[in-house]
Amino acid sequence: MFAPTSDNQRLLSVGARFYVVQRRDTLSQIGAKLRCNWRNLARMNGIRNPDLIFPGQLIAFPTGDCPLAGRGISRRDKRK
Numbered sequence: 001m002f003a004p005t006s007d008n009q010r011l012l013s014v015g016a017r018f019y020v021v022q023r024r025d026t027l028s029q030i031g032a033k034l035r036c037n038w039r040n041l042a043r044m045n046g047i048r049n050p051d052l053i054f055p056g057q058l059i060a061f062p063t064g065d066c067p068l069a070g071r072g073i074s075r076r077d078k079r080k
Contacts, residue, residue, distance in 0.1 A: 016044075016060040023055045030059055036066035 019030055027050045031038035042050045045060055053059070 019059045021057040034061045
């Protein structure tokens with residue numbers, strides 16, 4: 001399992017939550033589960049190659065709005 005990094009600790013301090021990568025997960029599947037664009041997850045977590053994630057890796061995601069696929073629509077906007 002990956003240990004929390006200083007970046008993850010910083011994300012916790014601003015209200016991020018974490019998803020633990022499972023075997024056979026992809027970043028796009030995780031994004032769909034969390035209702036967050038995979039590109040935003042990659043950017044937020046410093047993932048340069050979205051095809052290279054590992055079981056046990058912590059993926060931070062925001063507790064509030066997270067833009068969905070490409071159009072800048074947030075979860076909050078989608079619910080309206």
